[in-house]
Amino acid sequence: MDATTPIRLFLIDDSEILVSGIKSLLVGNKLVSISGCAGTANEVLQSKELLQSDVVLLDLMLEGTTDGFELIDPILALNPALKIVVLTCHKDVNTIVKSVQKGVSAYIGKDSSIDELIAVLQLVMKGNGFFFGETIPRSLLLDCFPDVVNTHPKPWNLTEREIEIIALLTKGFISKEIAGKLKINISTVESHKDNIKRKLNCKTVIDIVVFALKNGLVD
16 A cells, blocks of 8 residues: 555444544545445445445444444455454453454554544554554553463563564554664564564564563563
């Protein structure tokens, strides 16, 4: 996707006030455009605009569904390239874990600002990972992924650069952005990440973030 092309966002929410609010806040925005919207499960699955979208912003409490999760598989069957972002008032362990299991790309609260929404959409389009909005308590990560434990005794022998990269990972930055901030090559960032995973016995970026929070490696 060209960096100058707006992200095409499809809204799925049965609240007319919320949908109208997001639309009005994005009027004239060059980064994100509304490709379509739907308020029920039937409207979603019959929408042609869904096929011309990049990201779906999904409300989990949707008319005609037990929960919004049941729409994810049918949506991806229609457009496998879509990224799913959950927009919800629920900030609990079970919902976040289920989001990860269903392949959701990001999880943000309905109390998020429009700037935060845009930032999360940009992260989702740039990277492969699971992103949290700023209003989602980071302490929830520790409850959501309790199996992330350290099997390597201290000291972990992390370098200052590795700690810098860990701090940026916990803020949701991807490798390209980290490389830009630290003025190093992307390949160097990837090498540091591999070393961090080895030292901390982590397999994924989420593992690194949870480990860092659990062990006080970042503020």
